[in-house]
Amino acid sequence: MSEILLQIDGKEVKASEGMTIYEAAKSAGIFIPTLCHHEKLTPYGACRVCTVELETAGRTRLVAACVYPVERNMVVRTRSVKVGKTRKVILEELLAHAPDSEDLRRLAREYGADADRFEKEPAFCILCGLCVRYCAEIKQKYAVGFSDRGPRREIIFIPEVASKACWDCKECFELCPTSYAQAAYVLTEALAFPDRASASAPEE
Amino acid sequence: MENDQIDKIIEKHQSDASSLIQILLEIQRENRWLPKDAIERVGERLEVPLSRIQHIVTFYKAFNLLPKGRHEIHICTGTACHVRGAPRLLDSVQDLTGIKPGETDMDMKFSLETVGCVGCCALGPVMVIDGKYHGKMGPSKSEDVLKNYE
Ligand code: SF4
Ligand code: FES
Numbered sequence: 001m002s003e004i005l006l007q008i009d010g011k012e013v014k015a016s017e018g019m020t021i022y023e024a025a026k027s028a029g030i031f032i033p034t035l036c037h038h039e040k041l042t043p044y045g046a047c048r049v050c051t052v053e054l055e056t057a058g059r060t061r062l063v064a065a066c067v068y069p070v071e072r073n074m075v076v077r078t079r080s081v082k083v084g085k086t087r088k089v090i091l092e093e094l095l096a097h098a099p100d101s102e103d104l105r106r107l108a109r110e111y112g113a114d115a116d117r118f119e120k121e122p123a124f125c126i127l128c129g130l131c132v133r134y135c136a137e138i139k140q141k142y143a144v145g146f147s148d149r150g151p152r153r154e155i156i157f158i159p160e161v162a163s164k165a166c167w168d169c170k171e172c173f174e175l176c177p178t179s180y181a182q183a184a185y186v187l188t189e190a191l192a193f194p195d196r197a198s199a200s201a202p203e204e
Numbered sequence: 205m206e207n208d209q210i211d212k213i214i215e216k217h218q219s220d221a222s223s224l225i226q227i228l229l230e231i232q233r234e235n236r237w238l239p240k241d242a243i244e245r246v247g248e249r250l251e252v253p254l255s256r257i258q259h260i261v262t263f264y265k266a267f268n269l270l271p272k273g274r275h276e277i278h279i280c281t282g283t284a285c286h287v288r289g290a291p292r293l294l295d296s297v298q299d300l301t302g303i304k305p306g307e308t309d310m311d312m313k314f315s316l317e318t319v320g321c322v323g324c325c326a327l328g329p330v331m332v333i334d335g336k337y338h339g340k341m342g343p344s345k346s347e348d349v350l351k352n353y354e
Contacts, residue, residue: 132255135255136253136255142253142254142255142256143255144255145253145254145255145256145258145259146255146259147258147259147262148262148263149262149263156255156258158254158255158258160244160254161253161254161255
């Protein structure tokens with residue numbers, strides 16, 4: 001197993017092949033903020049809050065630490081001015097969608113992001129994919145999925161599946177950084193299987 | 205659409221989940237749109253979760269999840285047709301059929317869509333019905349054309 005040496009925030013870090021920058025940083029005690037990352041799930045790279053500056057061969061660029069694999073001799077900066085500014089704008093954009101998300105507000109305070117910078121377009125969901133991936137990868141129920149694309153992309157619960165799979169799980173509610181997963185579920189339940197809530201025991 | 209018709213299409217592709225899009229397109233070719241039952245059947249037979257199929261059929265604009273009429277009207281609203289009077293044509297077709305773009309009438313006779321350029325700007329404004337091009341369309345001419353469809 002090849003060992004990879006890299007530098008993060010001026011510190012020499014040993015990592016093994018296949019690790020992401022986020023994992024390498026974590027093992028060295030360097031904290032990188034994340035939103036869509038979950039250690040049990042396949043990295044997804046949706047929120048970009050984990051953006052770091054990467055220097056290779058004298059050039060720097062911004063990459064998502066939670067998906068970018070470590071390479072020999074790479075130089076990573078997680079706290080540069082550029083990183084700070086970038087995260088600030090990303091948070092401001094996310095806040096336009098989910099202005100009341102506690103997770104977002106906490107990060108916004110840290111990075112001085114202005115929640116009112118962009119006109120509000122509250123979709124409430126920031127499409128981090130945690131609910132979708134958790135349901136598919138861990139629970140293997142596929143009760144919630146993405147629908148449509150571009151600005152119309154959203155998560156939807158599939159009523160036929162949700163009415164059977166969700167009542168005793170609801171684990172995605174906790175994961176969701178904005179509470180939208182719960183809202184979407186409750187709406188689906190109210191519209192598609194309102195009796196489920198009152199029924200005490202499942203049939204199967 | 206009947207299940208055995210759907211099954212036949214699925215079997216043609218050896219019930220292979222990697223042919224999912226192809227299968228859905230073929231079902232749509234026969235049925236003009238994708239009913240929910242058909243989607244469920246495909247999911248069941250290919251062992252693909254419904255949420256995945258839902259993502260795919262909403263992602264690609266080629267899939268119709270709403271019923272389509274017997275005749276599909278496409279009105280070009282590209283730049284050339286637009287300046288040649290596509291908005292007026294669209295208005296009159298909407299009045300004649302009683303439907304807006306994206307809709308199908310109650311008798312399932314017409315479905316209406318607008319499209320970007322269809323590539324024959326010199327004929328604008330252009331209306332395409334079931335793949336047949338009708339050029340230099342104005343409000344009254346479009347009425348004559350629509351009359352020919354049952
Ligand atoms: S509902 Fe919540 S967990 Fe699911 S994608 Fe949206 S923000 Fe993420
Ligand atoms: S945590 Fe890396 S993109 Fe979301």
